Amino acid sequence: xxxxxFTVIAQVINFLILVFLLKRFLYKPILNAIDERExxxxxxLQEAEAQKTEAQNEHMKFxxxxxxxxxxxxxMMAAAEENATLERQHLxxxxxxxxxxxxxxxxxxxxxxxxxxxxxxxxRAQREVFEIVRRVLSDxxxxxxxxxxxxxxxxxxxxxxxxxxxxxxxxxHANGRPVMVRSAFDLDAGAQTELENSVKxxxxxxxxxxxGQAPEEVGGIExxxxxxxxxxxxxxxxxxxEKRISELQLVQQNNPTELQTATDGN
Amino acid sequence: xxxxPDEVIFWQNGFFKLNATIVWTWVLMLILVxxxxxxxxxxxxxxxxxxxxxxxxxxxxxxxQQLKEVGLKHPEKHIxxxxxxxxxxxxxxLCTIFPIYEPPTGSLSTTAALAISVFIASPxxxxxxxxxxxxxxxxxxxxxxxxxxxxxxxxxxxxxxxxRLFGNMMSGTMILAILLAITPLIFPIVMSLxxxxxxxxxxxxxxxxxxxxxxxxxxxxxx
Numbered sequence: 001x002x003x004x005x006f007t008v009i010a011q012v013i014n015f016l017i018l019v020f021l022l023k024r025f026l027y028k029p030i031l032n033a034i035d036e037r038e039x040x041x042x043x044x045l046q047e048a049e050a051q052k053t054e055a056q057n058e059h060m061k062f063x064x065x066x067x068x069x070x071x072x073x074x075x076m077m078a079a080a081e082e083n084a085t086l087e088r089q090h091l092x093x094x095x096x097x098x099x100x101x102x103x104x105x106x107x108x109x110x111x112x113x114x115x116x117x118x119x120x121x122x123x124r125a126q127r128e129v130f131e132i133v134r135r136v137l138s139d140x141x142x143x144x145x146x147x148x149x150x151x152x153x154x155x156x157x158x159x160x161x162x163x164x165x166x167x168x169x170x171x172x173h174a175n176g177r178p179v180m181v182r183s184a185f186d187l188d189a190g191a192q193t194e195l196e197n198s199v200k201x202x203x204x205x206x207x208x209x210x211x212g213q214a215p216e217e218v219g220g221i222e223x224x225x226x227x228x229x230x231x232x233x234x235x236x237x238x239x240x241x242e243k244r245i246s247e248l249q250l251v252q253q254n255n256p257t258e259l260q261t262a263t264d265g266n
Numbered sequence: 267x268x269x270x271p272d273e274v275i276f277w278q279n280g281f282f283k284l285n286a287t288i289v290w291t292w293v294l295m296l297i298l299v300x301x302x303x304x305x306x307x308x309x310x311x312x313x314x315x316x317x318x319x320x321x322x323x324x325x326x327x328x329x330x331q332q333l334k335e336v337g338l339k340h341p342e343k344h345i346x347x348x349x350x351x352x353x354x355x356x357x358x359x360l361c362t363i364f365p366i367y368e369p370p371t372g373s374l375s376t377t378a379a380l381a382i383s384v385f386i387a388s389p390x391x392x393x394x395x396x397x398x399x400x401x402x403x404x405x406x407x408x409x410x411x412x413x414x415x416x417x418x419x420x421x422x423x424x425x426x427x428x429x430r431l432f433g434n435m436m437s438g439t440m441i442l443a444i445l446l447a448i449t450p451l452i453f454p455i456v457m458s459l460x461x462x463x464x465x466x467x468x469x470x471x472x473x474x475x476x477x478x479x480x481x482x483x484x485x486x487x488x489x
């Protein structure tokens with residue numbers, strides 16, 4: 001008999017005991033360990049995912065901040081540039097104004113200096129010319145300059161046209177006062193007589209002549225009657241001299257080298 | 267010449283006896299339980315695990331996977347029975363490499379005991395799953411006419427399982443013994459390797475067929 005029933009029963013019991021023991025010592029612990037590990041790994045993965053999400057959020061936040069910062073920096077740079085440009089324009093404007101002021105001031109001072117110089121020059125030249133002419137005239141002709149001037153003025157009176165003569169006469173008759181003859185210097189008796197005669201010849205014997213001094217008439221004589229004037233003065237020549245000098249100065253301002261050649265040429 | 271380790275009797279008192287089958291079964295049980303205990307005593311649930319734990323996990327998960335593939339919905343519930351069936355037969359076959367060892371599965375009493383266990387377990391699992399009436403109804407399907415054939419099938423397949431395993435295991439040992447007598451060198455080693463292979467295949471077949479029976483008992487009313 002191949003089957004021993006006691007052994008069969010014993011083996012069934014043995015097998016059941018083995019099932020119980022292996023369940024207790026093998027399957028349960030192993031499956032539990034696997035489950036636990038899977039749970040742990042799942043938790044770790046979840047945590048990693050959460051961290052990743054957080055990191056992404058952080059990254060986005062940081063990027064946003066960076067962008068904001070860049071924008072702000074750009075805006076500030078633009079504002080600073082604009083300010084700098086405005087400031088520069090402002091400064092340039094100020095400098096230009098200052099320059100204009102300085103330039104106009106300088107021009108003014110130059111002009112006034114020029115005018116002063118011209119005036120001085122004129123006055124001195126008049127005096128000098130007057131002195132020279134007087135000396136020359138007295139040296140050469142033995143006649144005083146004043147007599148000569150009076151003589152020249154007499155000639156001028158004699159040479160006036162009828163139109164001017166009529167004007168003078170009408171002016172004289174209007175107020176009836178004597179004719180005023182004024183000069184910068186005192187005329188001697190001879191000159192006064194010559195002048196009086198020539199006036200009477202010109203305007204009539206009943207005309208009265210009065211002599212006076214006019215210091216502003218440098219080297220000249222003036223005849224006036226009720227606002228109407230006839231005069232001769234060295235100032236006319238001096239005016240022409242002044243004009244010539246002014247022209248020279250203008251040339252000097254515009255081109256100093258030209259002045260050099262101009263003066264060299266003279 | 268003896269065909270079964272049942273015939274080696276160490277101690278007998280009337281009906282009770284202590285033969286080689288029972289003794290070797292106890293040895294295998296000791297190896298299995300102690301081995302499992304040693305490994306599972308220090309289990310780790312961390313990512314890095316001890317090598318032995320890894321081996322056991324591979325075995326347990328492999329068994330679970332097989333049970334799932336056959337069609338069990340909750341293999342964790344049945345791994346105790348079916349897994350132990352596989353492990354016991356597999357270890358019994360593996361140990362044939364030891365000289366004086368005789369596999370308890372080479373005894374028809376053991377294989378009959380295992381087949382009877384499946385024979386009893388299958389309706390038990392079926393009843394637990396579908397209820398008593400529900401399970402009994404499966405014998406009347408597809409028609410009540412099939413009842414006798416279903417019953418015969420139930421018994422015959424149990425018999426077939428017992429005899430198949432016994433025949434394979436016994437023949438392996440027998441062939442080895444005969445070959446040792448004829449050609450003592452080299453060739454028995456090859457046959458021994460072949461025996462290991464057939465032993466593993468038998469363990470697989472036995473447990474898979476048991477799984478199929480149990481799965482069928484649990485699902486027949488649904489299908």
